């Protein structure tokens with residue numbers, strides 16, 4: 001029988017009816033991928049996720065139309081709701097009355113009121129959270145780190161900036177006397193997720209951590225990547241809440257929660273993947289889980305078609321990123337060998353950080369294959 005894991009001594013952060021950290025059971029989270037303004041669809045998905053075991057359900061809010069919908073959604077579900085703010089931090093004041101937690105990304109605060117110091121914006125968010133009995137999540141993401149911090153580190157160091165950003169926000173929030181927050185440090189590379197979270201927990205063991213691999217992709221590979229990151233962290237007592245991000249159609253979104261619960265059960269029982277390769281020796285497809293912001297509902301199908309189309313290159317160490325919208329698409333495809341990010345009618349194709357053009361949803365697949373063939377040929381590799 002496995003030894004019970006001694007969890008990090010984090011403080012408890014209440015989110016509606018659950019508490020993250022403080023020795024409470026690890027909370028599984030998920031996120032709605034419906035259009036937030038579609039109240040009926042979003043309520044149905046929030047309820048389905050909660051019934052599958054999601055302790056917190058996140059919803060993306062970008063417009064006042066979404067805010068209005070959120071008020072109606074709140075009346076129709078008992079799920080603990082978290083809202084995901086991206087570019088407009090000021091929406092927090094309008095959404096906080098309807099949710100239990102607000103997630104902000106430090107790397108997106110500069111998008112609005114560029115001359116206002118980020119510290120003022122965080123003070124505003126903490127005030128809003130206190131007024132409306134909400135928790136906060138400081139959600140740092142590898143592809144969208146605050147540019148002011150990014151430039152202080154060498155280009156090859158992707159973990160240092162994430163860590164510095166998280167730590168400076170912890171310092172500020174605590175200086176303001178605001179302790180009801182958790183932190184996430186996400187990357188699409190499981191090894192980086194492990195390193196970033198171990199380093200953070202070493203410095204701030206009292207802060208509850210939300211664990212996840214961003215753009216883990218389609219199952220089963222997306223679940224495997226997530227396990228590679230989460231197992232060693234959970235086994236050493238790091239992590240108070242988790243999300244498994246999967247690129248699946250809306251009707252299968254509950255699989256994120258099932259996968260999360262299975263990982264927790266397996267870690268508790270000592271059933272670990274063990275010493276596995278991280279996938280970096282072969283073709284690595286990263287794709288976002290989609291959300292309300294997805295530009296075209298064909299995105300999930302596109303991601304699956306990219307996987308099928310590129311199967312012949314499975315043995316080559318190439319990364320292809322497929323992203324659903326412009327919020328994270330341009331940044332998160334920069335590091336990939338080939339990247340696709342969706343617009344309403346076109347898909348933007350990239351080679352590294354260079355844009356190759358925008359193509360129709362059908363047309364882009366042939367262009368992608370041509371680029372992949374050229375990349376393989378340039379390396380002198382032979383397709384078996």
Ligand code: SF4
Pocket residue numbers: 288289290291292293294295323324325326327328329
């Ligand atoms: S890339 Fe866009 S559509 Fe995909 S999860 Fe992120 S915000 Fe949502």
